Amino acid sequence: MNNPALQAIHVHPVKALRGHAPGEAVVEPWGLAGDRRWAVIDEAGKVVTQRQRPRLALAAAEPLPGGGIRLSAPGTDPLTVPVPDPAVTIPAKFPRQKVETVAADASASTWFSAYLGVDVTLVHLDDPATRRPIDDAPHALPGETVSLADAYPLLLTTQSSLDALNSLIAQGDHPDEGPLPMNRFRPNVVVAGTPPWAEDDWTRIAIGEVSFRVAKMCGRCVVTTTDQGTAERGKEPLRTLGRHRRFGDQLAFGQNLVPESRGTVRVGDPVRILG
Numbered sequence: 722m723n724n725p726a727l728q729a730i731h732v733h734p735v736k737a738l739r740g741h742a743p744g745e746a747v748v749e750p751w752g753l754a755g756d757r758r759w760a761v762i763d764e765a766g767k768v769v770t771q772r773q774r775p776r777l778a779l780a781a782a783e784p785l786p787g788g789g790i791r792l793s794a795p796g797t798d799p800l801t802v803p804v805p806d807p808a809v810t811i812p813a814k815f816p817r818q819k820v821e822t823v824a825a826d827a828s829a830s831t832w833f834s835a836y837l838g839v840d841v842t843l844v845h846l847d848d849p850a851t852r853r854p855i856d857d858a859p860h861a862l863p864g865e866t867v868s869l870a871d872a873y874p875l876l877l878t879t880q881s882s883l884d885a886l887n888s889l890i891a892q893g894d895h896p897d898e899g900p901l902p903m904n905r906f907r908p909n910v911v912v913a914g915t916p917p918w919a920e921d922d923w924t925r926i927a928i929g930e931v932s933f934r935v936a937k938m939c940g941r942c943v944v945t946t947t948d949q950g951t952a953e954r955g956k957e958p959l960r961t962l963g964r965h966r967r968f969g970d971q972l973a974f975g976q977n978l979v980p981e982s983r984g985t986v987r988v989g990d991p992v993r994i995l996g
Contacts, residue, residue, distance in 0.1 A: 723914035725992035727928050728880055731909055734790050735782040735843075736760040736869045737770040739949065740907070745987040748931045748980050751849040751866045752874035753909055755784045758849070760822070760869040761833055761841045766814045768869070771944045774837055775952040792829070794836050802829045807847040813869070820853045820869070822846055855979070860937045865979055873936055873977035877920065878908040885917035886974065890961045898957040904949045905958065906941070906975055912992050920976045929990030933978040940971030 733740035736757045747754035759782065761769040771777050780794035788804040802825050810821040822844035824830070829843040846852055849868050855861035857872055867874050883903055890899035903911055910928065912920070923935045941962060946954045962972035 725912055725914040725994070727910060727986060727988055727990040727992060728913035729903070729911040730986065730988060731904075731907070731911070732756045732784070733782075733907065734759055734784045735780075735792075736768065737774075737777040739778065739781040740904075741781075741783065745985055747985050748875075748983055749849070750874070750980055750983070751853075752868045752870060752980075755788070756875075756909060757868045757870045758788070758846050759790060759825070759843060760813060760846075761837075761843055762811075762813050762822075763842075764840050766812050766819075768813050768815055769837075769841055771947050771952075772942060774839075775947045775954060776837065778947055778949045778952045780836065792832060797832065797836055800828060800832045802826060802843065804847075805845055810847075811842075811844065813844055818853065818856050820846070822852075822869075857937070860977075862934075862979070873939075874980060875909040875933070875978040876907070876939055876975050877910050877912060877926075877933075877935075877978050878903060878906050878975040879915050879917075879920050880911060880913045881915055881917045882920065882974065886958060886961065886966075889965055890957050893957075893961050893964070895956045895960060898955045901958055902949075905945045905947070907944070908975060910978075910986065914992075923976065923994055923996070925981075925995035926978075927993040927995055928986045929984070930982075931984040931986055932981040932995065934981055936977045936979050938968060938971065938973035939975040939977050941974050945974070 730746050731740045783791040791801050793799045805823045805825050807823045812819040813822045825843040833841050855865045855867050887900035966973050
């Protein structure tokens with residue numbers, strides 16, 4: 722097996738939208754710089770993801786200097802959205818938390834509402850250092866914060882584990898649905914050069930100059946069954962994860978990370994297993 726190295730980086734400026742793959746990214750305490758600082762909420766304030774609206778997979782957000790974004794989606798005109806003035810906040814509701822956010826310019830909400838066919842609002846997380854502590858006892862430590870990601874600052878996957886999963890899918894009930902690409906799992910960092918499922922046993926790692934605490938396995942949901950290029954849903958990988966990767970009530974693929982230091986990670990960086 723080759724020495725472990727960082728194979729890819731993925732940043733998703735708007736939660737649930739298509740991401741982009743830069744060659745490097747700054748690591749902040751709450752996640753990669755620019756990752757999931759924006760989200761869409763419904764009329765009740767609940768965060769909207771591909772769980773409810775799989776067509777979000779077809780929309781994209783390009784990060785712009787200064788923190789703004791450029792939105793695009795099939796059948797729509799692109800829209801540039803600046804960072805909003807944080808004078809007034811509105812709550813974005815997660816399953817166990819309310820997070821104060823700032824509404825984007827009304828044109829952005831109009832754009833998303835027209836695309837999804839339902840009234841929604843685009844919001845921005847103005848202060849990730851204070852707005853949202855990680856709420857996942859006993860796996861979170863005091864003072865740890867997160868962006869508008871589901872639960873943790875970063876998600877790590879490994880190429881070897883995806884290869885192993887695809888081999889299992891090929892032997893299962895829906896082999897025609899495989900092999901699945903890594904974008905089904907929407908990771909932030911992808912590591913190559915490790916044995917399959919080696920990440921299950923990690924507790925601390927370093928990617929280049931930055932160290933991370935491995936908080937817990939990532940339980941997977943229906944989003945993984947959503948083709949990120951068509952927004953159509955199938956049975957996999959949840960059917961195969963249910964047979965081979967069930968841990969309690971979770972079907973696991975990947976590991977949640979919390980940064981222990983700041984710095985920059987780059988594709989090709991060595992990955993060291995610290996514990």
